[in-house]
Amino acid sequence: MSDQLNLMENMPEVFQGLRGKVTPNAPLANVTWLRVGGPAEVMFQPADADDLQDFLKKLPEEVPLLVVGVGSNLLVRDGGVPGVVVRLSAKGFGEINQISDTRIEAGAACLDKRLAAAAHLAGIGGFHFYHGIPGGLGGALRMNAGANGAETRERVVEVHAIDRRGEKHVLSNDEMGYAYRHSGAPADLIFTHAVLEGYPEASDAIKTAMDEVQHHRETVQPIREKTGGSTFKNPPGTSAWKEIDAAGCRGMMVGAAQMSPMHCNFMINTGNATAYDLETLGETVRARVLEHSGIRLEWEIKRVGTFREGQMVQKFLGRML
Incomplete structure:
Protein backbone atom coordinates (compact mmCIF):
# COMPACT_ATOMS: atom_id res chain seq x y z
CA MET A 1 0.00 0.00 0.00
CA GLY A 92 -26.95 2.62 11.03
CA PHE A 93 -28.31 0.36 8.30
CA GLY A 94 -29.67 -2.75 10.00
CA GLU A 95 -33.15 -1.73 11.07
CA ILE A 96 -36.18 -3.86 10.12
CA ASN A 97 -39.75 -2.54 10.18
CA GLN A 98 -43.05 -4.10 9.16
CA ILE A 99 -44.85 -1.40 7.16
CA SER A 100 -47.98 -3.33 6.11
CA ASP A 101 -49.54 -6.78 6.45
CA THR A 102 -47.22 -8.11 3.75
CA ARG A 103 -44.40 -5.57 3.44
CA ILE A 104 -41.12 -5.15 5.28
CA GLU A 105 -38.64 -2.28 5.10
CA ALA A 106 -35.09 -3.42 5.89
CA GLY A 107 -31.67 -1.81 5.93
CA ALA A 108 -28.89 -3.00 3.66
CA ALA A 109 -26.77 -4.17 6.62
CA CYS A 110 -29.57 -6.36 7.94
CA LEU A 111 -28.48 -10.00 8.06
CA ASP A 112 -30.51 -12.24 5.76
CA LYS A 113 -31.18 -14.58 8.67
CA ARG A 114 -32.63 -11.70 10.72
CA LEU A 115 -34.87 -10.76 7.80
CA ALA A 116 -36.22 -14.31 7.67
CA ALA A 117 -36.85 -14.26 11.41
CA ALA A 118 -38.66 -10.90 11.24
CA ALA A 119 -40.91 -12.12 8.44
CA HIS A 120 -41.68 -15.27 10.42
CA LEU A 121 -42.62 -13.21 13.47
CA ALA A 122 -44.90 -11.03 11.31
CA GLY A 123 -46.59 -13.98 9.61
CA ILE A 124 -45.27 -12.97 6.18
CA GLY A 125 -44.37 -15.84 3.88
CA GLY A 126 -41.82 -15.96 1.10
CA PHE A 127 -38.74 -15.03 3.12
CA HIS A 128 -37.82 -18.46 4.54
CA PHE A 129 -34.98 -18.96 2.03
CA TYR A 130 -33.04 -16.07 3.60
CA HIS A 131 -32.64 -18.25 6.68
CA GLY A 132 -30.03 -20.19 4.73
CA ILE A 133 -28.10 -17.33 3.10
CA PRO A 134 -24.99 -16.27 5.06
CA GLY A 135 -24.91 -12.61 4.18
CA GLY A 136 -26.62 -9.23 4.39
CA LEU A 137 -29.48 -7.70 2.46
CA GLY A 138 -27.26 -5.27 0.53
CA GLY A 139 -25.34 -8.12 -1.05
CA ALA A 140 -28.55 -10.05 -1.67
CA LEU A 141 -30.01 -7.05 -3.51
CA ARG A 142 -26.87 -6.61 -5.60
CA MET A 143 -26.44 -10.24 -6.67
CA ASN A 144 -30.07 -11.43 -6.56
CA ALA A 145 -29.15 -13.93 -3.86
CA GLY A 146 -31.25 -17.04 -3.67
CA ALA A 147 -31.52 -20.50 -2.19
CA ASN A 148 -33.89 -23.45 -2.15
CA GLY A 149 -35.56 -22.42 -5.40
CA ALA A 150 -36.31 -18.81 -4.41
CA GLU A 151 -34.59 -15.52 -5.28
CA THR A 152 -34.41 -11.97 -3.96
CA ARG A 153 -36.07 -10.53 -7.06
CA GLU A 154 -39.31 -12.27 -6.08
CA ARG A 155 -39.55 -10.12 -2.94
CA VAL A 156 -38.25 -6.69 -4.02
CA VAL A 157 -40.69 -3.79 -4.34
CA GLU A 158 -38.18 -0.93 -4.37
CA VAL A 159 -34.54 -0.34 -3.48
CA HIS A 160 -33.17 2.93 -2.04
CA ALA A 161 -29.61 3.87 -2.94
CA ILE A 162 -27.03 6.67 -3.07
CA ASP A 163 -24.77 7.12 -6.09
CA ARG A 164 -21.08 8.02 -6.25
CA ARG A 165 -21.89 11.75 -6.39
CA GLY A 166 -24.10 11.61 -3.30
CA GLU A 167 -27.47 11.67 -5.07
CA LYS A 168 -30.31 9.53 -3.70
CA HIS A 169 -32.27 7.14 -5.93
CA VAL A 170 -35.25 4.81 -5.64
CA LEU A 171 -35.30 1.85 -8.04
CA SER A 172 -38.29 -0.34 -8.83
CA ASN A 173 -38.00 -4.09 -9.21
CA ASP A 174 -37.85 -3.71 -13.00
CA GLU A 175 -35.17 -1.02 -12.74
CA MET A 176 -32.98 -3.40 -10.74
CA GLY A 177 -32.61 -5.52 -13.90
CA TYR A 178 -32.50 -8.86 -12.14
CA ALA A 179 -31.20 -12.08 -13.67
CA TYR A 180 -29.64 -15.21 -12.18
CA ARG A 181 -27.19 -14.09 -9.45
CA HIS A 182 -27.07 -10.66 -11.07
CA SER A 183 -28.49 -7.17 -10.84
CA GLY A 184 -28.32 -4.65 -13.66
CA ALA A 185 -28.41 -1.71 -11.26
CA PRO A 186 -25.54 0.76 -11.84
CA ALA A 187 -22.37 -0.42 -10.13
CA ASP A 188 -21.79 2.92 -8.38
CA LEU A 189 -25.02 2.71 -6.39
CA ILE A 190 -24.74 2.00 -2.67
CA PHE A 191 -27.95 0.37 -1.46
CA THR A 192 -29.15 1.74 1.88
CA HIS A 193 -32.48 -0.03 2.38
CA ALA A 194 -35.28 -1.75 0.53
CA VAL A 195 -39.01 -2.41 0.67
CA LEU A 196 -39.81 -6.10 0.28
CA GLU A 197 -43.14 -7.91 -0.04
CA GLY A 198 -44.30 -11.42 0.81
CA TYR A 199 -47.72 -12.90 1.43
CA PRO A 200 -49.78 -13.94 4.47
CA GLU A 201 -48.77 -17.35 5.76
CA ALA A 202 -49.27 -19.30 8.97
CA SER A 203 -46.39 -19.11 11.43
CA ASP A 204 -46.11 -22.91 11.65
CA ALA A 205 -45.77 -23.22 7.87
CA ILE A 206 -43.05 -20.56 7.78
CA LYS A 207 -41.18 -22.23 10.65
CA THR A 208 -41.34 -25.60 8.88
CA ALA A 209 -39.89 -24.07 5.70
CA MET A 210 -37.10 -22.37 7.67
CA ASP A 211 -36.26 -25.61 9.46
CA GLU A 212 -36.01 -27.40 6.12
CA VAL A 213 -33.60 -24.73 4.87
CA GLN A 214 -31.48 -25.08 8.01
CA HIS A 215 -31.43 -28.87 7.80
CA HIS A 216 -30.33 -28.72 4.17
CA ARG A 217 -27.48 -26.36 5.02
CA GLU A 218 -26.26 -28.42 7.94
CA THR A 219 -26.26 -31.69 6.01
CA VAL A 220 -24.69 -30.62 2.70
CA GLN A 221 -22.66 -27.43 3.35
CA PRO A 222 -19.50 -26.81 5.40
CA ILE A 223 -21.15 -24.04 7.42
CA ARG A 224 -18.70 -24.26 10.33
CA GLU A 225 -15.65 -23.66 8.13
CA LYS A 226 -14.06 -20.39 7.02
CA THR A 227 -15.77 -20.17 3.65
CA GLY A 228 -17.25 -17.65 1.25
CA GLY A 229 -20.27 -19.76 0.37
CA SER A 230 -20.80 -20.90 -3.20
CA THR A 231 -17.61 -20.21 -5.13
CA PHE A 232 -19.00 -20.39 -8.67
CA LYS A 233 -22.38 -19.71 -10.26
CA ASN A 234 -24.34 -22.67 -11.56
CA PRO A 235 -23.89 -22.96 -15.34
CA PRO A 236 -27.05 -23.33 -17.48
CA GLY A 237 -28.46 -26.83 -17.26
CA THR A 238 -26.14 -28.16 -14.57
CA SER A 239 -24.70 -27.48 -11.12
CA ALA A 240 -21.24 -26.07 -10.47
CA TRP A 241 -20.50 -28.73 -7.84
CA LYS A 242 -21.30 -31.55 -10.28
CA GLU A 243 -18.87 -30.18 -12.85
CA ILE A 244 -16.18 -29.59 -10.20
CA ASP A 245 -16.63 -33.12 -8.89
CA ALA A 246 -16.54 -34.63 -12.38
CA ALA A 247 -13.30 -32.79 -13.10
CA GLY A 248 -11.70 -34.42 -10.05
CA CYS A 249 -11.48 -31.26 -7.94
CA ARG A 250 -13.37 -32.33 -4.81
CA GLY A 251 -10.97 -31.82 -1.90
CA MET A 252 -8.30 -30.21 -4.10
CA MET A 253 -5.87 -28.00 -2.17
CA VAL A 254 -3.48 -25.15 -2.84
CA GLY A 255 -1.60 -24.34 0.32
CA ALA A 256 -4.23 -24.24 3.05
CA ALA A 257 -7.04 -23.48 0.59
CA GLN A 258 -9.35 -26.37 -0.27
CA MET A 259 -12.45 -27.18 -2.30
CA SER A 260 -14.58 -28.68 0.44
CA PRO A 261 -14.84 -32.50 0.45
CA MET A 262 -18.38 -32.01 1.80
CA HIS A 263 -19.61 -29.61 -0.89
CA CYS A 264 -17.04 -29.06 -3.60
CA ASN A 265 -18.42 -25.72 -4.76
CA PHE A 266 -17.47 -24.30 -1.35
CA MET A 267 -13.91 -23.05 -1.09
CA ILE A 268 -12.57 -23.08 2.46
CA ASN A 269 -9.62 -21.71 4.40
CA THR A 270 -8.48 -24.74 6.38
CA GLY A 271 -6.18 -22.69 8.59
CA ASN A 272 -3.65 -20.15 7.38
CA ALA A 273 -4.51 -19.86 3.68
CA THR A 274 -3.70 -16.62 1.87
CA ALA A 275 -5.90 -14.90 -0.65
CA TYR A 276 -3.32 -15.96 -3.23
CA ASP A 277 -3.86 -19.62 -2.27
CA LEU A 278 -7.63 -19.30 -2.52
CA GLU A 279 -7.73 -17.47 -5.85
CA THR A 280 -5.10 -19.77 -7.34
CA LEU A 281 -7.22 -22.74 -6.29
CA GLY A 282 -10.33 -21.21 -7.81
CA GLU A 283 -8.67 -20.47 -11.14
CA THR A 284 -7.15 -23.94 -11.24
CA VAL A 285 -10.59 -25.47 -10.72
CA ARG A 286 -11.98 -23.30 -13.53
CA ALA A 287 -9.23 -24.54 -15.85
CA ARG A 288 -9.83 -28.19 -14.93
CA VAL A 289 -13.59 -27.91 -15.46
CA LEU A 290 -13.08 -26.14 -18.80
CA GLU A 291 -10.69 -28.85 -19.90
CA HIS A 292 -12.97 -31.66 -18.72
CA SER A 293 -16.39 -30.49 -19.87
CA GLY A 294 -15.91 -27.34 -21.92
CA ILE A 295 -17.89 -25.40 -19.30
CA ARG A 296 -16.53 -22.02 -18.28
CA LEU A 297 -17.39 -21.53 -14.61
CA GLU A 298 -18.02 -17.95 -13.49
CA TRP A 299 -17.01 -16.73 -10.05
CA GLU A 300 -19.81 -16.04 -7.57
CA ILE A 301 -17.38 -14.92 -4.89
CA LYS A 302 -16.32 -11.32 -5.48
CA ARG A 303 -12.53 -10.82 -5.61
CA VAL A 304 -11.31 -7.31 -4.83
CA GLY A 305 -8.12 -5.41 -4.13
CA THR A 306 -4.55 -5.68 -5.38
CA PHE A 307 -2.19 -8.62 -5.58
CA ARG A 308 0.90 -8.73 -3.44
CA GLU A 309 4.04 -8.15 -5.52
CA GLY A 310 5.08 -11.33 -7.32
CA GLN A 311 1.79 -13.12 -6.55
CA MET A 312 -0.55 -12.14 -9.34
CA VAL A 313 -3.04 -14.91 -10.13
CA GLN A 314 -3.49 -15.56 -13.83
CA LYS A 315 -6.86 -16.69 -15.13
CA PHE A 316 -7.29 -20.29 -16.22
CA LEU A 317 -4.09 -21.87 -14.97
CA GLY A 318 -3.35 -25.04 -16.89
CA ARG A 319 -2.65 -28.48 -15.48
CA MET A 320 -0.22 -27.66 -12.74
CA LEU A 321 -1.37 -29.77 -9.78
Missing part, protein backbone atom coordinates in the same frame (compact mmCIF):
# COMPACT_ATOMS: atom_id res chain seq x y z
CA SER A 2 3.06 2.27 0.05
CA ASP A 3 2.41 3.65 -3.42
CA GLN A 4 -1.11 4.78 -2.58
CA LEU A 5 -2.23 8.28 -1.75
CA ASN A 6 -2.30 9.13 1.93
CA LEU A 7 -5.92 10.14 1.69
CA MET A 8 -6.46 11.39 5.21
CA GLU A 9 -3.43 13.70 5.01
CA ASN A 10 -3.91 14.86 1.43
CA MET A 11 -7.70 15.30 1.61
CA PRO A 12 -8.51 16.17 5.23
CA GLU A 13 -11.61 18.11 4.22
CA VAL A 14 -13.24 14.91 2.94
CA PHE A 15 -13.14 13.30 6.37
CA GLN A 16 -14.00 16.32 8.51
CA GLY A 17 -17.46 16.60 10.05
CA LEU A 18 -18.40 12.95 9.58
CA ARG A 19 -20.40 11.29 12.32
CA GLY A 20 -19.35 7.76 11.42
CA LYS A 21 -16.09 5.94 12.13
CA VAL A 22 -13.00 6.50 9.95
CA THR A 23 -10.15 3.97 10.22
CA PRO A 24 -6.88 4.25 8.25
CA ASN A 25 -5.07 1.06 7.22
CA ALA A 26 -8.08 -1.01 8.37
CA PRO A 27 -7.61 -4.80 8.47
CA LEU A 28 -10.12 -6.45 6.13
CA ALA A 29 -9.28 -10.07 6.94
CA ASN A 30 -11.12 -9.48 10.22
CA VAL A 31 -14.39 -8.65 8.47
CA THR A 32 -14.48 -11.33 5.76
CA TRP A 33 -15.64 -14.87 6.35
CA LEU A 34 -12.62 -16.31 4.53
CA ARG A 35 -10.36 -14.42 6.98
CA VAL A 36 -7.76 -13.40 4.40
CA GLY A 37 -6.56 -10.26 2.64
CA GLY A 38 -4.70 -7.01 3.11
CA PRO A 39 -5.94 -3.76 4.64
CA ALA A 40 -8.16 -1.01 3.31
CA GLU A 41 -6.30 2.27 2.84
CA VAL A 42 -9.22 3.91 4.66
CA MET A 43 -12.43 2.37 5.99
CA PHE A 44 -15.49 4.53 6.58
CA GLN A 45 -18.49 3.28 8.54
CA PRO A 46 -21.19 5.94 8.10
CA ALA A 47 -23.56 6.68 10.97
CA ASP A 48 -26.58 6.65 8.66
CA ALA A 49 -27.66 7.38 5.08
CA ASP A 50 -27.31 11.15 5.49
CA ASP A 51 -23.74 10.75 6.79
CA LEU A 52 -22.94 8.54 3.80
CA GLN A 53 -24.49 11.07 1.42
CA ASP A 54 -22.44 13.93 2.87
CA PHE A 55 -19.25 11.90 2.55
CA LEU A 56 -19.88 10.91 -1.07
CA LYS A 57 -20.58 14.51 -2.06
CA LYS A 58 -17.09 15.45 -0.82
CA LEU A 59 -15.14 12.43 -2.07
CA PRO A 60 -13.36 13.11 -5.39
CA GLU A 61 -14.45 10.75 -8.16
CA GLU A 62 -10.87 9.68 -8.85
CA VAL A 63 -10.57 8.08 -5.39
CA PRO A 64 -11.34 4.34 -5.59
CA LEU A 65 -14.43 3.33 -3.60
CA LEU A 66 -15.55 -0.14 -2.57
CA VAL A 67 -18.63 -1.11 -0.57
CA VAL A 68 -18.32 -4.08 1.78
CA GLY A 69 -21.20 -5.75 3.59
CA VAL A 70 -20.80 -8.55 6.11
CA GLY A 71 -17.96 -10.03 4.02
CA SER A 72 -19.54 -13.44 3.51
CA ASN A 73 -19.07 -13.60 -0.26
CA LEU A 74 -15.84 -11.64 -0.55
CA LEU A 75 -12.20 -12.49 -1.23
CA VAL A 76 -9.85 -9.58 -0.46
CA ARG A 77 -6.47 -9.94 -2.14
CA ASP A 78 -3.29 -9.86 -0.07
CA GLY A 79 -2.14 -6.44 -1.32
CA GLY A 80 -5.16 -4.74 0.23
CA VAL A 81 -7.68 -2.28 -1.17
CA PRO A 82 -6.65 1.22 -2.32
CA GLY A 83 -8.89 4.19 -1.69
CA VAL A 84 -11.91 4.02 0.59
CA VAL A 85 -13.87 1.00 1.73
CA VAL A 86 -17.38 1.85 2.92
CA ARG A 87 -18.78 -0.64 5.38
CA LEU A 88 -22.41 -0.23 6.38
CA SER A 89 -22.93 -0.97 10.06
CA ALA A 90 -25.87 -2.81 11.57
CA LYS A 91 -26.43 0.17 13.88
Whole structure:
Protein backbone atom coordinates (compact mmCIF):
# COMPACT_ATOMS: atom_id res chain seq x y z
CA MET A 1 0.00 0.00 0.00
CA SER A 2 3.06 2.27 0.05
CA ASP A 3 2.41 3.65 -3.42
CA GLN A 4 -1.11 4.78 -2.58
CA LEU A 5 -2.23 8.28 -1.75
CA ASN A 6 -2.30 9.13 1.93
CA LEU A 7 -5.92 10.14 1.69
CA MET A 8 -6.46 11.39 5.21
CA GLU A 9 -3.43 13.70 5.01
CA ASN A 10 -3.91 14.86 1.43
CA MET A 11 -7.70 15.30 1.61
CA PRO A 12 -8.51 16.17 5.23
CA GLU A 13 -11.61 18.11 4.22
CA VAL A 14 -13.24 14.91 2.94
CA PHE A 15 -13.14 13.30 6.37
CA GLN A 16 -14.00 16.32 8.51
CA GLY A 17 -17.46 16.60 10.05
CA LEU A 18 -18.40 12.95 9.58
CA ARG A 19 -20.40 11.29 12.32
CA GLY A 20 -19.35 7.76 11.42
CA LYS A 21 -16.09 5.94 12.13
CA VAL A 22 -13.00 6.50 9.95
CA THR A 23 -10.15 3.97 10.22
CA PRO A 24 -6.88 4.25 8.25
CA ASN A 25 -5.07 1.06 7.22
CA ALA A 26 -8.08 -1.01 8.37
CA PRO A 27 -7.61 -4.80 8.47
CA LEU A 28 -10.12 -6.45 6.13
CA ALA A 29 -9.28 -10.07 6.94
CA ASN A 30 -11.12 -9.48 10.22
CA VAL A 31 -14.39 -8.65 8.47
CA THR A 32 -14.48 -11.33 5.76
CA TRP A 33 -15.64 -14.87 6.35
CA LEU A 34 -12.62 -16.31 4.53
CA ARG A 35 -10.36 -14.42 6.98
CA VAL A 36 -7.76 -13.40 4.40
CA GLY A 37 -6.56 -10.26 2.64
CA GLY A 38 -4.70 -7.01 3.11
CA PRO A 39 -5.94 -3.76 4.64
CA ALA A 40 -8.16 -1.01 3.31
CA GLU A 41 -6.30 2.27 2.84
CA VAL A 42 -9.22 3.91 4.66
CA MET A 43 -12.43 2.37 5.99
CA PHE A 44 -15.49 4.53 6.58
CA GLN A 45 -18.49 3.28 8.54
CA PRO A 46 -21.19 5.94 8.10
CA ALA A 47 -23.56 6.68 10.97
CA ASP A 48 -26.58 6.65 8.66
CA ALA A 49 -27.66 7.38 5.08
CA ASP A 50 -27.31 11.15 5.49
CA ASP A 51 -23.74 10.75 6.79
CA LEU A 52 -22.94 8.54 3.80
CA GLN A 53 -24.49 11.07 1.42
CA ASP A 54 -22.44 13.93 2.87
CA PHE A 55 -19.25 11.90 2.55
CA LEU A 56 -19.88 10.91 -1.07
CA LYS A 57 -20.58 14.51 -2.06
CA LYS A 58 -17.09 15.45 -0.82
CA LEU A 59 -15.14 12.43 -2.07
CA PRO A 60 -13.36 13.11 -5.39
CA GLU A 61 -14.45 10.75 -8.16
CA GLU A 62 -10.87 9.68 -8.85
CA VAL A 63 -10.57 8.08 -5.39
CA PRO A 64 -11.34 4.34 -5.59
CA LEU A 65 -14.43 3.33 -3.60
CA LEU A 66 -15.55 -0.14 -2.57
CA VAL A 67 -18.63 -1.11 -0.57
CA VAL A 68 -18.32 -4.08 1.78
CA GLY A 69 -21.20 -5.75 3.59
CA VAL A 70 -20.80 -8.55 6.11
CA GLY A 71 -17.96 -10.03 4.02
CA SER A 72 -19.54 -13.44 3.51
CA ASN A 73 -19.07 -13.60 -0.26
CA LEU A 74 -15.84 -11.64 -0.55
CA LEU A 75 -12.20 -12.49 -1.23
CA VAL A 76 -9.85 -9.58 -0.46
CA ARG A 77 -6.47 -9.94 -2.14
CA ASP A 78 -3.29 -9.86 -0.07
CA GLY A 79 -2.14 -6.44 -1.32
CA GLY A 80 -5.16 -4.74 0.23
CA VAL A 81 -7.68 -2.28 -1.17
CA PRO A 82 -6.65 1.22 -2.32
CA GLY A 83 -8.89 4.19 -1.69
CA VAL A 84 -11.91 4.02 0.59
CA VAL A 85 -13.87 1.00 1.73
CA VAL A 86 -17.38 1.85 2.92
CA ARG A 87 -18.78 -0.64 5.38
CA LEU A 88 -22.41 -0.23 6.38
CA SER A 89 -22.93 -0.97 10.06
CA ALA A 90 -25.87 -2.81 11.57
CA LYS A 91 -26.43 0.17 13.88
CA GLY A 92 -26.95 2.62 11.03
CA PHE A 93 -28.31 0.36 8.30
CA GLY A 94 -29.67 -2.75 10.00
CA GLU A 95 -33.15 -1.73 11.07
CA ILE A 96 -36.18 -3.86 10.12
CA ASN A 97 -39.75 -2.54 10.18
CA GLN A 98 -43.05 -4.10 9.16
CA ILE A 99 -44.85 -1.40 7.16
CA SER A 100 -47.98 -3.33 6.11
CA ASP A 101 -49.54 -6.78 6.45
CA THR A 102 -47.22 -8.11 3.75
CA ARG A 103 -44.40 -5.57 3.44
CA ILE A 104 -41.12 -5.15 5.28
CA GLU A 105 -38.64 -2.28 5.10
CA ALA A 106 -35.09 -3.42 5.89
CA GLY A 107 -31.67 -1.81 5.93
CA ALA A 108 -28.89 -3.00 3.66
CA ALA A 109 -26.77 -4.17 6.62
CA CYS A 110 -29.57 -6.36 7.94
CA LEU A 111 -28.48 -10.00 8.06
CA ASP A 112 -30.51 -12.24 5.76
CA LYS A 113 -31.18 -14.58 8.67
CA ARG A 114 -32.63 -11.70 10.72
CA LEU A 115 -34.87 -10.76 7.80
CA ALA A 116 -36.22 -14.31 7.67
CA ALA A 117 -36.85 -14.26 11.41
CA ALA A 118 -38.66 -10.90 11.24
CA ALA A 119 -40.91 -12.12 8.44
CA HIS A 120 -41.68 -15.27 10.42
CA LEU A 121 -42.62 -13.21 13.47
CA ALA A 122 -44.90 -11.03 11.31
CA GLY A 123 -46.59 -13.98 9.61
CA ILE A 124 -45.27 -12.97 6.18
CA GLY A 125 -44.37 -15.84 3.88
CA GLY A 126 -41.82 -15.96 1.10
CA PHE A 127 -38.74 -15.03 3.12
CA HIS A 128 -37.82 -18.46 4.54
CA PHE A 129 -34.98 -18.96 2.03
CA TYR A 130 -33.04 -16.07 3.60
CA HIS A 131 -32.64 -18.25 6.68
CA GLY A 132 -30.03 -20.19 4.73
CA ILE A 133 -28.10 -17.33 3.10
CA PRO A 134 -24.99 -16.27 5.06
CA GLY A 135 -24.91 -12.61 4.18
CA GLY A 136 -26.62 -9.23 4.39
CA LEU A 137 -29.48 -7.70 2.46
CA GLY A 138 -27.26 -5.27 0.53
CA GLY A 139 -25.34 -8.12 -1.05
CA ALA A 140 -28.55 -10.05 -1.67
CA LEU A 141 -30.01 -7.05 -3.51
CA ARG A 142 -26.87 -6.61 -5.60
CA MET A 143 -26.44 -10.24 -6.67
CA ASN A 144 -30.07 -11.43 -6.56
CA ALA A 145 -29.15 -13.93 -3.86
CA GLY A 146 -31.25 -17.04 -3.67
CA ALA A 147 -31.52 -20.50 -2.19
CA ASN A 148 -33.89 -23.45 -2.15
CA GLY A 149 -35.56 -22.42 -5.40
CA ALA A 150 -36.31 -18.81 -4.41
CA GLU A 151 -34.59 -15.52 -5.28
CA THR A 152 -34.41 -11.97 -3.96
CA ARG A 153 -36.07 -10.53 -7.06
CA GLU A 154 -39.31 -12.27 -6.08
CA ARG A 155 -39.55 -10.12 -2.94
CA VAL A 156 -38.25 -6.69 -4.02
CA VAL A 157 -40.69 -3.79 -4.34
CA GLU A 158 -38.18 -0.93 -4.37
CA VAL A 159 -34.54 -0.34 -3.48
CA HIS A 160 -33.17 2.93 -2.04
CA ALA A 161 -29.61 3.87 -2.94
CA ILE A 162 -27.03 6.67 -3.07
CA ASP A 163 -24.77 7.12 -6.09
CA ARG A 164 -21.08 8.02 -6.25
CA ARG A 165 -21.89 11.75 -6.39
CA GLY A 166 -24.10 11.61 -3.30
CA GLU A 167 -27.47 11.67 -5.07
CA LYS A 168 -30.31 9.53 -3.70
CA HIS A 169 -32.27 7.14 -5.93
CA VAL A 170 -35.25 4.81 -5.64
CA LEU A 171 -35.30 1.85 -8.04
CA SER A 172 -38.29 -0.34 -8.83
CA ASN A 173 -38.00 -4.09 -9.21
CA ASP A 174 -37.85 -3.71 -13.00
CA GLU A 175 -35.17 -1.02 -12.74
CA MET A 176 -32.98 -3.40 -10.74
CA GLY A 177 -32.61 -5.52 -13.90
CA TYR A 178 -32.50 -8.86 -12.14
CA ALA A 179 -31.20 -12.08 -13.67
CA TYR A 180 -29.64 -15.21 -12.18
CA ARG A 181 -27.19 -14.09 -9.45
CA HIS A 182 -27.07 -10.66 -11.07
CA SER A 183 -28.49 -7.17 -10.84
CA GLY A 184 -28.32 -4.65 -13.66
CA ALA A 185 -28.41 -1.71 -11.26
CA PRO A 186 -25.54 0.76 -11.84
CA ALA A 187 -22.37 -0.42 -10.13
CA ASP A 188 -21.79 2.92 -8.38
CA LEU A 189 -25.02 2.71 -6.39
CA ILE A 190 -24.74 2.00 -2.67
CA PHE A 191 -27.95 0.37 -1.46
CA THR A 192 -29.15 1.74 1.88
CA HIS A 193 -32.48 -0.03 2.38
CA ALA A 194 -35.28 -1.75 0.53
CA VAL A 195 -39.01 -2.41 0.67
CA LEU A 196 -39.81 -6.10 0.28
CA GLU A 197 -43.14 -7.91 -0.04
CA GLY A 198 -44.30 -11.42 0.81
CA TYR A 199 -47.72 -12.90 1.43
CA PRO A 200 -49.78 -13.94 4.47
CA GLU A 201 -48.77 -17.35 5.76
CA ALA A 202 -49.27 -19.30 8.97
CA SER A 203 -46.39 -19.11 11.43
CA ASP A 204 -46.11 -22.91 11.65
CA ALA A 205 -45.77 -23.22 7.87
CA ILE A 206 -43.05 -20.56 7.78
CA LYS A 207 -41.18 -22.23 10.65
CA THR A 208 -41.34 -25.60 8.88
CA ALA A 209 -39.89 -24.07 5.70
CA MET A 210 -37.10 -22.37 7.67
CA ASP A 211 -36.26 -25.61 9.46
CA GLU A 212 -36.01 -27.40 6.12
CA VAL A 213 -33.60 -24.73 4.87
CA GLN A 214 -31.48 -25.08 8.01
CA HIS A 215 -31.43 -28.87 7.80
CA HIS A 216 -30.33 -28.72 4.17
CA ARG A 217 -27.48 -26.36 5.02
CA GLU A 218 -26.26 -28.42 7.94
CA THR A 219 -26.26 -31.69 6.01
CA VAL A 220 -24.69 -30.62 2.70
CA GLN A 221 -22.66 -27.43 3.35
CA PRO A 222 -19.50 -26.81 5.40
CA ILE A 223 -21.15 -24.04 7.42
CA ARG A 224 -18.70 -24.26 10.33
CA GLU A 225 -15.65 -23.66 8.13
CA LYS A 226 -14.06 -20.39 7.02
CA THR A 227 -15.77 -20.17 3.65
CA GLY A 228 -17.25 -17.65 1.25
CA GLY A 229 -20.27 -19.76 0.37
CA SER A 230 -20.80 -20.90 -3.20
CA THR A 231 -17.61 -20.21 -5.13
CA PHE A 232 -19.00 -20.39 -8.67
CA LYS A 233 -22.38 -19.71 -10.26
CA ASN A 234 -24.34 -22.67 -11.56
CA PRO A 235 -23.89 -22.96 -15.34
CA PRO A 236 -27.05 -23.33 -17.48
CA GLY A 237 -28.46 -26.83 -17.26
CA THR A 238 -26.14 -28.16 -14.57
CA SER A 239 -24.70 -27.48 -11.12
CA ALA A 240 -21.24 -26.07 -10.47
CA TRP A 241 -20.50 -28.73 -7.84
CA LYS A 242 -21.30 -31.55 -10.28
CA GLU A 243 -18.87 -30.18 -12.85
CA ILE A 244 -16.18 -29.59 -10.20
CA ASP A 245 -16.63 -33.12 -8.89
CA ALA A 246 -16.54 -34.63 -12.38
CA ALA A 247 -13.30 -32.79 -13.10
CA GLY A 248 -11.70 -34.42 -10.05
CA CYS A 249 -11.48 -31.26 -7.94
CA ARG A 250 -13.37 -32.33 -4.81
CA GLY A 251 -10.97 -31.82 -1.90
CA MET A 252 -8.30 -30.21 -4.10
CA MET A 253 -5.87 -28.00 -2.17
CA VAL A 254 -3.48 -25.15 -2.84
CA GLY A 255 -1.60 -24.34 0.32
CA ALA A 256 -4.23 -24.24 3.05
CA ALA A 257 -7.04 -23.48 0.59
CA GLN A 258 -9.35 -26.37 -0.27
CA MET A 259 -12.45 -27.18 -2.30
CA SER A 260 -14.58 -28.68 0.44
CA PRO A 261 -14.84 -32.50 0.45
CA MET A 262 -18.38 -32.01 1.80
CA HIS A 263 -19.61 -29.61 -0.89
CA CYS A 264 -17.04 -29.06 -3.60
CA ASN A 265 -18.42 -25.72 -4.76
CA PHE A 266 -17.47 -24.30 -1.35
CA MET A 267 -13.91 -23.05 -1.09
CA ILE A 268 -12.57 -23.08 2.46
CA ASN A 269 -9.62 -21.71 4.40
CA THR A 270 -8.48 -24.74 6.38
CA GLY A 271 -6.18 -22.69 8.59
CA ASN A 272 -3.65 -20.15 7.38
CA ALA A 273 -4.51 -19.86 3.68
CA THR A 274 -3.70 -16.62 1.87
CA ALA A 275 -5.90 -14.90 -0.65
CA TYR A 276 -3.32 -15.96 -3.23
CA ASP A 277 -3.86 -19.62 -2.27
CA LEU A 278 -7.63 -19.30 -2.52
CA GLU A 279 -7.73 -17.47 -5.85
CA THR A 280 -5.10 -19.77 -7.34
CA LEU A 281 -7.22 -22.74 -6.29
CA GLY A 282 -10.33 -21.21 -7.81
CA GLU A 283 -8.67 -20.47 -11.14
CA THR A 284 -7.15 -23.94 -11.24
CA VAL A 285 -10.59 -25.47 -10.72
CA ARG A 286 -11.98 -23.30 -13.53
CA ALA A 287 -9.23 -24.54 -15.85
CA ARG A 288 -9.83 -28.19 -14.93
CA VAL A 289 -13.59 -27.91 -15.46
CA LEU A 290 -13.08 -26.14 -18.80
CA GLU A 291 -10.69 -28.85 -19.90
CA HIS A 292 -12.97 -31.66 -18.72
CA SER A 293 -16.39 -30.49 -19.87
CA GLY A 294 -15.91 -27.34 -21.92
CA ILE A 295 -17.89 -25.40 -19.30
CA ARG A 296 -16.53 -22.02 -18.28
CA LEU A 297 -17.39 -21.53 -14.61
CA GLU A 298 -18.02 -17.95 -13.49
CA TRP A 299 -17.01 -16.73 -10.05
CA GLU A 300 -19.81 -16.04 -7.57
CA ILE A 301 -17.38 -14.92 -4.89
CA LYS A 302 -16.32 -11.32 -5.48
CA ARG A 303 -12.53 -10.82 -5.61
CA VAL A 304 -11.31 -7.31 -4.83
CA GLY A 305 -8.12 -5.41 -4.13
CA THR A 306 -4.55 -5.68 -5.38
CA PHE A 307 -2.19 -8.62 -5.58
CA ARG A 308 0.90 -8.73 -3.44
CA GLU A 309 4.04 -8.15 -5.52
CA GLY A 310 5.08 -11.33 -7.32
CA GLN A 311 1.79 -13.12 -6.55
CA MET A 312 -0.55 -12.14 -9.34
CA VAL A 313 -3.04 -14.91 -10.13
CA GLN A 314 -3.49 -15.56 -13.83
CA LYS A 315 -6.86 -16.69 -15.13
CA PHE A 316 -7.29 -20.29 -16.22
CA LEU A 317 -4.09 -21.87 -14.97
CA GLY A 318 -3.35 -25.04 -16.89
CA ARG A 319 -2.65 -28.48 -15.48
CA MET A 320 -0.22 -27.66 -12.74
CA LEU A 321 -1.37 -29.77 -9.78
